[in-house]
Amino acid sequence: MMKFYTMLRYITKLITILILSIGTSQENVVLDQNIKLQDSFKIEQKYGIRVGVDLSKQIRMLTEDYTGVSLYADLRIKERIFIVAELGNDDKRINNENLNSKFSGNYIKAGFNYNFYNNPLGLENEIYFGFRFAASKFKSEVYDYLVYDLDKYWGQGRIEDYKEYNDLDANWIELMLGFNTKISKNIFMGASLRLNRMISQKSPDNFGNLFIPGFNIVTEDNKFGTGITYSIIYRIPIIKK
């Protein structure tokens, strides 16, 4: 129940921020359009490198036993196509009634976004479909466990038996839907939802991959996972077309 409330608080916060950011962008739109009306024949399309961070990780750090960071970069190569790379690190404790464990490691994701939103004059928003190929290298640790035994005649206690499993890896693909909205000159805010599908994973003989950095929670007997991001992105103002 506690988890539900913290999650609710986190979502409410997130939505407030997002709504504020969309509101802000709308004011800019009006201004932009006024400016554009003055020289409506010249439509300037900006191409360039953008860099960003995924703030959803920082928000997760407040509510979960988790630390992580994720960096983002994209390059606009066509009017609608961006090449994207993401680099990150996750460190997640998974503690439940029967098992205490930790998963930590790095990941890299590469792919593209296709912006299918037709911007009115002067706007630089994106609503996109994205595709990523992702790879992670990580390790897992088991701290202690409660023996799974239904008749508890001999009583129950935790068995502390520390085990570390190194050199684990996983590969997967991600399909995503997201949006980026310009909130001021060269600064964008965005969110994305991702559906991940595992391609391959290496798990230890006597333990499972319950969480994979970059992939997120791995549910039992299921190749699919989900992820969310909430990013602030800065466009380095160099290239113009």
Add this chain to the structure above:
Amino acid sequence: MNFHHYSRLVLILFFLIACEPDDICLESYKDSPNLIIKFLDFNTGENKSVINLKIKGINIEDDLFNGSTDSISIPLNNYENTTSFSFTKEFDSNESNEDLIYFNYLRNNVYVSRSCGYRMEYAIENIIVENDTSNWIEDSIIERRVINDEILHHVKIYH
């Protein structure tokens, strides 16, 4: 659909996937196996019930079993390499006879699932029946050393 419709759609989907699945162990997985003992006649080698058998762990209040049977399934201690039981035959009569029996084994944890953690499997090393003036247990034989299922008996006890 304009930009705001799309962004609202994304926000609604946020709600749907933001919750983690609950970590509750469903009892559909096999748990740590019990030790299964079969009782046989010492002379003929045929199945023979023990009349009014009472089984309890030494130093434990509660009984594990009460009744007449020719086979029994009992849990081993997951936290030690020895489990000690008191086996009393004809516990409700003047003829009642208590034998103490010790099972020594090795333990091996086997990963089950995220929510259930680990279960224990065992490999029996030996069985010791404490000598007293009148043991009703004549002999014990380890039939299947490794206890990782509950399909067949692991140990035979002759009486």
